[in-house]
Amino acid sequence: MTIHQLPVINNPEIFESLICDLFNELETKNTYKKFGGNGHKQKGIDVFSSIDKIAIQCKKKDLSQRDIVIRKQLLVDIEKDVLKIIKENLKVKITRFYITSTYKNHPDLDEYCIELKEKLNLEFDIIYWGWNTIEEYILDKKNLLEKYWPNFLFRESSDEQNLIRN
16 A cells, blocks of 8 residues: 655645535535635634535644644634634534644644533534545545646556656
């Protein structure tokens, strides 16, 4: 088995589009769309599906910072966005709230999501997806790879798909 590593998306708007496209691919219903954009009151979410009752917040992080700094930022971001959903009276009924990030997976972030749900007695789950999780799903989606990483070539071999940089 060959393991590939995709470069992180560094543009926040493109990252939001990627996450929207990814969830549409994963859920296969094509019901995910962006919740407004720059200048709109987004109430703590970037992407949503009213059919699946899922909201998503996308966090593009500066990966040149130390890991501990990024994790602390994300902990603050998660709580701030959850509180926005509550305080700004989000009209979209949700059962799951995903925080997706260009930062990697980390158990501290997973545990914090669980603790925050319990602490605030929320009716929806909070789930963190770091770049590792996002990348894992994207690597199975050739159309997303071609759309967001067009400088890569895809070659099928008898045993596996190979990803080669141009």
